[in-house]
Amino acid sequence: MATFVLVPGMCHGGWTFEPLARRLREHGHQAYPLTLTGLGARAHLLTSTVNLETHIQDVVNTLLDEQIEDAVLVAHSYGGMVTTGVADRVPDRVDSLVYVDALVPGDGDSCWSLVPAEREWYLESGETGYAVPPLPFFDPRATAHPLASLIQRLRLTGDGDLARFRRRDYVYATGWDGESPFESLREQLLADPLWTVHDVDSRHNVMRDAPDILLKILLDSV
Numbered sequence: 001m002a003t004f005v006l007v008p009g010m011c012h013g014g015w016t017f018e019p020l021a022r023r024l025r026e027h028g029h030q031a032y033p034l035t036l037t038g039l040g041a042r043a044h045l046l047t048s049t050v051n052l053e054t055h056i057q058d059v060v061n062t063l064l065d066e067q068i069e070d071a072v073l074v075a076h077s078y079g080g081m082v083t084t085g086v087a088d089r090v091p092d093r094v095d096s097l098v099y100v101d102a103l104v105p106g107d108g109d110s111c112w113s114l115v116p117a118e119r120e121w122y123l124e125s126g127e128t129g130y131a132v133p134p135l136p137f138f139d140p141r142a143t144a145h146p147l148a149s150l151i152q153r154l155r156l157t158g159d160g161d162l163a164r165f166r167r168r169d170y171v172y173a174t175g176w177d178g179e180s181p182f183e184s185l186r187e188q189l190l191a192d193p194l195w196t197v198h199d200v201d202s203r204h205n206v207m208r209d210a211p212d213i214l215l216k217i218l219l220d221s222v
Helices: 018-026 040-045 052-065 079-089 116-122 147-151 183-190 211-221
Strands: 003-007 030-033 071-076 094-100 167-173 196-200
Touching (some): 003 052, 018 030, 052 147, 079 094, 116 147
Parallel strands (some): 003 071
Protein backbone atom coordinates (compact mmCIF):
# COMPACT_ATOMS: atom_id res chain seq x y z
CA MET A 1 0.00 0.00 0.00
CA ALA A 2 1.25 3.46 -0.92
CA THR A 3 0.34 6.85 0.51
CA PHE A 4 -0.28 9.50 -2.13
CA VAL A 5 -0.20 13.17 -1.14
CA LEU A 6 -1.68 15.20 -3.99
CA VAL A 7 -0.79 18.90 -4.31
CA PRO A 8 -2.80 21.02 -6.77
CA GLY A 9 -1.65 23.80 -9.04
CA MET A 10 -2.25 27.52 -9.02
CA CYS A 11 -5.79 28.67 -8.14
CA HIS A 12 -6.99 25.10 -7.54
CA GLY A 13 -7.97 23.14 -4.44
CA GLY A 14 -7.99 19.51 -3.41
CA TRP A 15 -11.14 18.98 -5.46
CA THR A 16 -9.03 18.85 -8.62
CA PHE A 17 -7.45 15.61 -7.36
CA GLU A 18 -10.42 14.13 -5.50
CA PRO A 19 -11.72 11.86 -8.33
CA LEU A 20 -8.21 10.45 -8.76
CA ALA A 21 -7.85 10.06 -4.98
CA ARG A 22 -11.06 7.99 -4.85
CA ARG A 23 -9.75 5.64 -7.52
CA LEU A 24 -6.40 5.27 -5.75
CA ARG A 25 -8.27 4.31 -2.57
CA GLU A 26 -10.26 1.73 -4.54
CA HIS A 27 -6.91 0.13 -5.39
CA GLY A 28 -6.06 -0.13 -1.70
CA HIS A 29 -3.87 2.96 -1.34
CA GLN A 30 -4.20 5.98 0.90
CA ALA A 31 -4.67 9.34 -0.82
CA TYR A 32 -4.69 12.87 0.56
CA PRO A 33 -5.79 15.56 -1.94
CA LEU A 34 -4.68 18.79 -0.26
CA THR A 35 -5.99 22.33 -0.41
CA LEU A 36 -3.27 24.89 0.28
CA THR A 37 -3.73 27.94 2.49
CA GLY A 38 -5.72 30.72 0.81
CA LEU A 39 -7.17 28.52 -1.93
CA GLY A 40 -10.41 26.63 -2.50
CA ALA A 41 -12.18 25.84 0.75
CA ARG A 42 -9.41 27.74 2.55
CA ALA A 43 -9.80 30.92 0.46
CA HIS A 44 -10.90 32.81 3.58
CA LEU A 45 -7.31 32.48 4.84
CA LEU A 46 -5.82 34.38 1.90
CA THR A 47 -3.73 37.39 2.98
CA SER A 48 -0.72 39.22 1.60
CA THR A 49 1.56 37.10 3.80
CA VAL A 50 0.62 33.70 2.34
CA ASN A 51 3.66 32.60 0.35
CA LEU A 52 5.55 29.56 -0.92
CA GLU A 53 6.87 28.73 2.54
CA THR A 54 3.29 28.74 3.85
CA HIS A 55 2.33 26.14 1.27
CA ILE A 56 5.41 24.01 1.92
CA GLN A 57 4.52 24.01 5.60
CA ASP A 58 0.93 23.02 4.75
CA VAL A 59 2.19 19.79 3.24
CA VAL A 60 4.89 19.17 5.84
CA ASN A 61 2.29 19.54 8.58
CA THR A 62 0.05 17.00 6.85
CA LEU A 63 2.89 14.47 6.72
CA LEU A 64 3.64 15.03 10.40
CA ASP A 65 0.03 15.13 11.60
CA GLU A 66 -1.00 12.02 9.64
CA GLN A 67 2.28 10.26 10.56
CA ILE A 68 3.08 9.63 6.91
CA GLU A 69 6.57 8.23 6.40
CA ASP A 70 6.41 6.91 2.83
CA ALA A 71 4.68 9.65 0.87
CA VAL A 72 4.40 9.61 -2.89
CA LEU A 73 4.25 13.36 -3.49
CA VAL A 74 2.17 14.14 -6.58
CA ALA A 75 2.31 17.74 -7.80
CA HIS A 76 0.46 19.53 -10.57
CA SER A 77 1.90 22.70 -12.14
CA TYR A 78 2.71 25.23 -9.36
CA GLY A 79 2.51 22.33 -6.92
CA GLY A 80 5.97 21.26 -8.08
CA MET A 81 7.40 24.29 -6.30
CA VAL A 82 5.75 23.10 -3.11
CA THR A 83 6.62 19.39 -3.22
CA THR A 84 10.25 20.10 -4.06
CA GLY A 85 10.43 22.20 -0.91
CA VAL A 86 8.68 19.51 1.11
CA ALA A 87 11.07 16.81 -0.13
CA ASP A 88 13.96 19.04 0.93
CA ARG A 89 12.54 19.77 4.41
CA VAL A 90 11.45 16.24 5.41
CA PRO A 91 13.17 13.76 3.07
CA ASP A 92 12.75 10.97 5.62
CA ARG A 93 8.97 11.12 5.09
CA VAL A 94 9.07 10.99 1.27
CA ASP A 95 9.30 7.83 -0.80
CA SER A 96 9.03 9.17 -4.37
CA LEU A 97 7.98 12.13 -6.50
CA VAL A 98 5.56 12.53 -9.40
CA TYR A 99 5.42 15.87 -11.21
CA VAL A 100 2.32 16.27 -13.38
CA ASP A 101 3.09 18.93 -16.01
CA ALA A 102 4.74 20.76 -13.15
CA LEU A 103 7.71 22.90 -12.28
CA VAL A 104 10.83 21.16 -10.98
CA PRO A 105 12.71 24.03 -9.33
CA GLY A 106 16.20 24.31 -7.96
CA ASP A 107 17.50 26.45 -5.16
CA GLY A 108 16.67 30.11 -5.77
CA ASP A 109 14.02 29.45 -8.40
CA SER A 110 10.51 30.91 -8.36
CA CYS A 111 7.47 30.77 -10.60
CA TRP A 112 8.40 34.31 -11.62
CA SER A 113 11.84 33.21 -12.80
CA LEU A 114 10.86 29.85 -14.30
CA VAL A 115 7.75 30.90 -16.25
CA PRO A 116 8.41 34.49 -17.39
CA ALA A 117 5.65 34.25 -20.02
CA GLU A 118 3.08 34.26 -17.20
CA ARG A 119 4.33 37.42 -15.49
CA GLU A 120 1.63 39.62 -17.00
CA TRP A 121 -1.00 37.32 -15.51
CA TYR A 122 0.75 37.25 -12.13
CA LEU A 123 0.60 41.03 -11.95
CA GLU A 124 -3.17 41.12 -12.51
CA SER A 125 -3.62 41.19 -8.76
CA GLY A 126 -6.97 43.01 -8.76
CA GLU A 127 -8.25 45.14 -5.95
CA THR A 128 -6.26 43.47 -3.19
CA GLY A 129 -2.86 43.80 -4.82
CA TYR A 130 -1.83 40.36 -3.56
CA ALA A 131 -4.19 37.85 -5.20
CA VAL A 132 -3.90 36.64 -8.81
CA PRO A 133 -7.34 35.88 -10.29
CA PRO A 134 -8.06 32.54 -11.96
CA LEU A 135 -8.09 32.51 -15.74
CA PRO A 136 -11.53 32.54 -17.44
CA PHE A 137 -11.29 28.96 -18.68
CA PHE A 138 -10.48 27.51 -15.24
CA ASP A 139 -13.04 25.44 -13.35
CA PRO A 140 -15.68 27.65 -11.67
CA ARG A 141 -14.36 26.50 -8.29
CA ALA A 142 -10.93 28.05 -8.93
CA THR A 143 -10.03 30.91 -6.59
CA ALA A 144 -7.50 33.72 -6.51
CA HIS A 145 -3.92 32.66 -5.83
CA PRO A 146 -1.49 34.41 -3.44
CA LEU A 147 0.95 36.49 -5.46
CA ALA A 148 3.71 36.14 -2.85
CA SER A 149 3.88 32.38 -3.47
CA LEU A 150 4.71 33.00 -7.13
CA ILE A 151 7.41 35.58 -6.52
CA GLN A 152 9.15 34.06 -3.51
CA ARG A 153 12.29 32.09 -4.34
CA LEU A 154 12.56 28.51 -3.17
CA ARG A 155 15.35 28.10 -0.65
CA LEU A 156 16.54 24.53 -0.27
CA THR A 157 17.96 23.87 3.17
CA GLY A 158 19.39 20.48 2.27
CA ASP A 159 21.45 19.46 -0.76
CA GLY A 160 18.46 19.61 -3.11
CA ASP A 161 19.32 16.19 -4.52
CA LEU A 162 16.15 14.46 -5.68
CA ALA A 163 18.16 11.34 -6.52
CA ARG A 164 17.87 10.23 -2.90
CA PHE A 165 14.26 9.21 -3.46
CA ARG A 166 13.19 5.81 -4.74
CA ARG A 167 11.67 7.15 -7.96
CA ARG A 168 11.10 10.38 -9.89
CA ASP A 169 8.39 10.52 -12.58
CA TYR A 170 7.49 13.41 -14.86
CA VAL A 171 4.16 13.51 -16.70
CA TYR A 172 4.39 15.80 -19.72
CA ALA A 173 1.17 17.02 -21.36
CA THR A 174 1.52 17.23 -25.14
CA GLY A 175 -1.78 18.97 -25.84
CA TRP A 176 -0.97 22.59 -25.10
CA ASP A 177 -2.24 25.27 -27.47
CA GLY A 178 1.16 26.48 -28.59
CA GLU A 179 4.46 25.69 -26.92
CA SER A 180 4.40 24.12 -23.48
CA PRO A 181 6.32 26.08 -20.81
CA PHE A 182 7.72 22.72 -19.69
CA GLU A 183 9.22 21.66 -23.05
CA SER A 184 12.84 22.46 -22.15
CA LEU A 185 12.38 20.78 -18.76
CA ARG A 186 11.13 17.65 -20.50
CA GLU A 187 14.23 17.56 -22.71
CA GLN A 188 16.44 17.96 -19.66
CA LEU A 189 14.75 15.15 -17.75
CA LEU A 190 14.71 12.81 -20.77
CA ALA A 191 18.50 13.01 -20.76
CA ASP A 192 18.66 12.12 -17.07
CA PRO A 193 18.57 8.35 -16.41
CA LEU A 194 17.28 8.98 -12.89
CA TRP A 195 13.94 10.27 -14.25
CA THR A 196 11.08 8.50 -16.01
CA VAL A 197 9.25 10.81 -18.42
CA HIS A 198 5.73 10.04 -19.62
CA ASP A 199 4.34 11.91 -22.64
CA VAL A 200 0.56 12.09 -22.29
CA ASP A 201 -1.94 13.24 -24.92
CA SER A 202 -3.64 15.79 -22.71
CA ARG A 203 -4.00 19.46 -22.04
CA HIS A 204 -2.43 20.95 -18.92
CA ASN A 205 -5.14 19.66 -16.57
CA VAL A 206 -4.10 16.03 -16.88
CA MET A 207 -6.27 14.97 -13.92
CA ARG A 208 -9.36 16.05 -15.85
CA ASP A 209 -8.37 15.26 -19.43
CA ALA A 210 -6.42 11.99 -19.08
CA PRO A 211 -7.44 10.48 -15.71
CA ASP A 212 -7.08 6.85 -16.75
CA ILE A 213 -3.54 7.32 -18.03
CA LEU A 214 -2.53 9.31 -14.97
CA LEU A 215 -3.97 6.65 -12.67
CA LYS A 216 -1.97 3.96 -14.44
CA ILE A 217 1.23 5.99 -14.14
CA LEU A 218 0.69 6.47 -10.41
CA LEU A 219 -0.11 2.80 -9.85
CA ASP A 220 2.92 1.72 -11.88
CA SER A 221 5.14 4.07 -9.88
CA VAL A 222 4.57 2.02 -6.74
